[in-house]
Amino acid sequence: xxxxxxxxxxxxxxxxxxxxxxxxxxxxxxxxxxxxxxxxxxxxxxxxxxxxxxxxxxxxxxxxxxxxxxxxxxxxxxxxxxxxxxxxxxxxxxxxxxxxxxxxxxxxxxxxxxxxxxxxxxxxxxxxxxxxxxxxxxxxxxxxxxxxxxxxxxxxx
Amino acid sequence: xxxxxxxxxxxxxxxxxxxxxxxxxxxxxxxxxxxxxxxxxxxxxxxxxxxxxxxxxxxxxxxxxxxxxxxxxxxxxxxxxxxxxxxxxxxxxxxxxxxxxxxxxxxxxxxxxxxxxxxxxxxxxxxxxxxxxxxxxxxxxxxxxxxxxxxxxxxxx
DNA sequence: TCGCAATATTTCATGCTTGAAACGAAATGG
DNA sequence: CCATTTCGTTTCAAGCATGAAATATTGCGA
Numbered sequence: 001x002x003x004x005x006x007x008x009x010x011x012x013x014x015x016x017x018x019x020x021x022x023x024x025x026x027x028x029x030x031x032x033x034x035x036x037x038x039x040x041x042x043x044x045x046x047x048x049x050x051x052x053x054x055x056x057x058x059x060x061x062x063x064x065x066x067x068x069x070x071x072x073x074x075x076x077x078x079x080x081x082x083x084x085x086x087x088x089x090x091x092x093x094x095x096x097x098x099x100x101x102x103x104x105x106x107x108x109x110x111x112x113x114x115x116x117x118x119x120x121x122x123x124x125x126x127x128x129x130x131x132x133x134x135x136x137x138x139x140x141x142x143x144x145x146x147x148x149x150x151x152x153x154x155x156x157x
Numbered sequence: 158x159x160x161x162x163x164x165x166x167x168x169x170x171x172x173x174x175x176x177x178x179x180x181x182x183x184x185x186x187x188x189x190x191x192x193x194x195x196x197x198x199x200x201x202x203x204x205x206x207x208x209x210x211x212x213x214x215x216x217x218x219x220x221x222x223x224x225x226x227x228x229x230x231x232x233x234x235x236x237x238x239x240x241x242x243x244x245x246x247x248x249x250x251x252x253x254x255x256x257x258x259x260x261x262x263x264x265x266x267x268x269x270x271x272x273x274x275x276x277x278x279x280x281x282x283x284x285x286x287x288x289x290x291x292x293x294x295x296x297x298x299x300x301x302x303x304x305x306x307x308x309x310x311x312x313x314x
Numbered sequence: 315t316c317g318c319a320a321t322a323t324t325t326c327a328t329g330c331t332t333g334a335a336a337c338g339a340a341a342t343g344g
Numbered sequence: 345c346c347a348t349t350t351c352g353t354t355t356c357a358a359g360c361a362t363g364a365a366a367t368a369t370t371g372c373g374a
Contacts, residue, residue: 017289017296018285018288020301021288021292021295021300022288022289024292024300024304025192025288025291025292027303027304027308028185028188028189028303029193030311031185031310031311032186032189033234034311035182035185035310037234041332044333050359050360051360052359052360052361068323069322069323069324070321070323077194078360079361079362079363080324081324081326081361081364082360082361082362083323084324084325085324085359085360086359086360089359104322104369105322105368105370106369107323107369108323128176129175131175131178132174132178134182135178135181135182137309137311138178138306138310139174142306143177143178143180143181143306144177145302145305145306146181146185147180148302149303149306150181150188150303152296152299153192153294153303154184154187154191198362207329207330209329209330209331225352225353226353227352235331236331237353237354238332238333238334238353238354238355239331239332241353241354242354243330246329261339261340261351262340263338263339263340263351263352264339264351264353265352
């Protein structure tokens with residue numbers, strides 16, 4: 001009939017699209033890991049801290065009234081138990097404090113301390129500079145194209 | 158004299174580009190983490206294994222003659238000590254084996270076993286299907302645009 | 315009000331990850 | 345040859361991450 005070669009069906013579009021998506025994913029993973037590793041390493045050498053701690057500080061900086069543990073883990077998309085440990089260490093460093101919540105003795109409200117807010121501001125400044133450098137290959141239109149494409153991936157998940 | 162407002166200098170292009178890159182990076186990180194978490198979870202429930210182990214199997218599958226520990230950690234871009242542990246567990250599962258290298262008693266050659274090769278083939282098949290599903294929002298041209306943008310980021314790092 | 319499900323958080327076991335230190339083996343330079 | 349350096353790998357301590365179990369508290373329905 002009009003059928004293709006059974007060994008390599010002339011460009012089966014589903015299969016090709018799948019391969020294309022796989023390639024895109026592998027590249028996405030590679031680039032993300034490389035940049036993440038660079039940021040992680042600089043966080044360690046310049047601030048003696050870690051990316052997870054920075055993420056927690058960033059979340060708390062956006063919510064000056066504080067966040068509950070579960071709100072924090074929800075925002076960061078990590079497990080509850082995870083946040084417990086990271087917050088413990090930040091409290092130990094004096095960057096964050098826990099408060100009781102009036103009316104619910106189960107919950108904890110977590111907030112930045114003054115030192116925590118100042119430390120985060122400095123880290124955020126450097127962090128932006130690192131990202132700017134690490135992504136220096138990206139001009140404005142390409143950055144927007146990337147955002148667009150990622151938006152579609154996000155919608156598709 | 159023709160200068161802009163000192164509070165918000167009318168569109169300082171460097172600063173705006175930096176912000177744009179930061180936004181792109183945060184989005185990149187978010188999307189990547191979400192997909193990675195989904196794959197990780199499915200690896201666990203469907204195959205009772207982990208992404209790092211899958212990565213090692215994938216590398217070994219591409220090199221049927223085997224790889225040294227240091228070649229493996231170089232390919233995967235992780236530390237030596239890391240690979241030691243992951244390979245230990247894969248050996249324990251019978252998916253991988255270590256061989257001595259003739260002429261260098263320091264080195265180890267790591268290879269897939271028959272079972273390892275078969276197990277990986279099955280996992281890889283499912284893995285591609287998951288990625289295809291998780292990135293279903295991405296049509297072919299957008300996938301290519303994404304690859305293009307990521308290539309530039311890669312070149313810029 | 316009593317029992318019980320739902321909620322907020324911590325604890326735990328397991329595994330990944332890193333960077334540094336330890337170690338044996340190989341290579342190299344007097 | 346022998347000392348020193350380099351190399352390949354493992355070991356180690358610390359921290360991140362997960363999912364499951366434990367704990368405590370709240371709230372709801374009979």
